[in-house]
Amino acid sequence: MKRVYMMILVLIAIGCQNSPAKKDKPDVVILATGGTIAGAAASGTQSAYTSGAVTIDAMLKAVPGIEKLANIKGEQISNVGSQDMSFDIMLKVAKRCNQLLSGSNVDGIVITHGTDTMEETAYFLNLTVKSDKPVVMVGSMRPSTAVSADGPLNLYNAVAVAADPKAKGRGVLVVMNDQIHAAHSLTKTSTTSVQTFMSPLRGVVGVTAYGKDDWYNNPPWTHTSKSEFDISNVTKLPRVDIIFADADMEPDLIDASVKAGAKGIVIAGVGNGNMNKVSVDAAAAAVKQGVVVVRSSRVATGMVDRNVEVDDDKLGFIASDELNPQKSRILLSLALLKGDKPAQIQELFRTY
Ligand code: GLU
Numbered sequence: 001m002k003r004v005y006m007m008i009l010v011l012i013a014i015g016c017q018n019s020p021a022k023k024d025k026p027d028v029v030i031l032a033t034g035g036t037i038a039g040a041a042a043s044g045t046q047s048a049y050t051s052g053a054v055t056i057d058a059m060l061k062a063v064p065g066i067e068k069l070a071n072i073k074g075e076q077i078s079n080v081g082s083q084d085m086s087f088d089i090m091l092k093v094a095k096r097c098n099q100l101l102s103g104s105n106v107d108g109i110v111i112t113h114g115t116d117t118m119e120e121t122a123y124f125l126n127l128t129v130k131s132d133k134p135v136v137m138v139g140s141m142r143p144s145t146a147v148s149a150d151g152p153l154n155l156y157n158a159v160a161v162a163a164d165p166k167a168k169g170r171g172v173l174v175v176m177n178d179q180i181h182a183a184h185s186l187t188k189t190s191t192t193s194v195q196t197f198m199s200p201l202r203g204v205v206g207v208t209a210y211g212k213d214d215w216y217n218n219p220p221w222t223h224t225s226k227s228e229f230d231i232s233n234v235t236k237l238p239r240v241d242i243i244f245a246d247a248d249m250e251p252d253l254i255d256a257s258v259k260a261g262a263k264g265i266v267i268a269g270v271g272n273g274n275m276n277k278v279s280v281d282a283a284a285a286a287v288k289q290g291v292v293v294v295r296s297s298r299v300a301t302g303m304v305d306r307n308v309e310v311d312d313d314k315l316g317f318i319a320s321d322e323l324n325p326q327k328s329r330i331l332l333s334l335a336l337l338k339g340d341k342p343a344q345i346q347e348l349f350r351t352y
Pocket residue numbers: 034035036037051080081082083113114115116117139140141142
């Protein structure tokens with residue numbers, strides 16, 4: 001009997017040695033890029049301010065209790081207002097995410113970013129980060145010095161989501177004003193309100209309140225670890241322009257874009273991706289010169305379908321499906337690295 005007890009004790013001891021040490025908290029890295037969340041004004045009630053003036057260390061100090069959610073490390077990637085976000089910085093962020101997430105010592109990433117172009121970077125990372133671990137973007141509408149600044153709680157919630165195992169496999173997420181949005185579907189809808197982000201067609205992925213998350217759905221689009229886009233050796237993206245359509249639009253904007261060397265053009269069309277006849281002719285001429293033309297819409301909600309009022313099959317255009325013009329530009333830029341066949345690119349717009 002004594003011998004059996006001894007053997008059990010030895011087996012337990014061996015088991016303990018072989019199982020990896022349990023972490024007290026998840027490891028989360030914050031990559032800071034700038035934006036209003038890092039903005040500062042001369043007073044708490046002034047609307048004029050400078051984006052990207054505060055460092056990540058100062059931002060973390062303004063969030064009491066954040067250290068209880070995760071072991072946090074901060075890295076400053078850039079410090080710009082997101083109107084100055086560039087493909088260079090996006091590539092840098094994507095490559096750093098891939099480097100960090102490939103190791104076992106990082107469980108999730110939070111990216112602080114301005115809200116103006118948050119949806120572009122979120123969608124770019126959704127296509128280029130090769131991991132199922134949570135990647136969560138966060139910003140704020142009020143600068144860090146404002147009365148009722150929204151940045152600190154947004155940052156607290158974003159770290160909680162990045163540390164939540166249930167956030168895995170949902171693609172890149174954006175956490176703002178207690179809501180969790182999918183990169184594919186969110187868009188900025190107000191120039192100034194703290195409730196600016198909405199996902200008009202698909203709704204939110206979940207909600208978060210003081211670090212407690214509630215999950216509603218999984219984004220249905222292909223993303224991150226299942227994405228076919230690989231930017232590990234990419235340093236530059238092909239030129240893609242967005243042209244805004246309106247009543248009596250001038251078609252020579254399309255000609256100018258082709259002349260300037262665009263490889264792709266996204267039309268922010270009226271209604272279901274429409275434009276006037278002269279512009280359809282200019283876009284068809286662009287296709288004949290090897291430029292890929294995508295019809296998206298300037299309308300805030302709804303999809304753009306093929307062959308509704310425009311004969312895409314005949315003219316060689318692509319319909320953007322649910323992607324708005326700014327996200328269509330991201331997908332088309334990455335797609336053009338792989339080829340320029342309209343049928344294949346159309347399939348990418350259905351998949352991603
Ligand atoms: N232009 C700023 C930016 O995008 C303002 C928006 C914000 O961060 O809230 O960085």
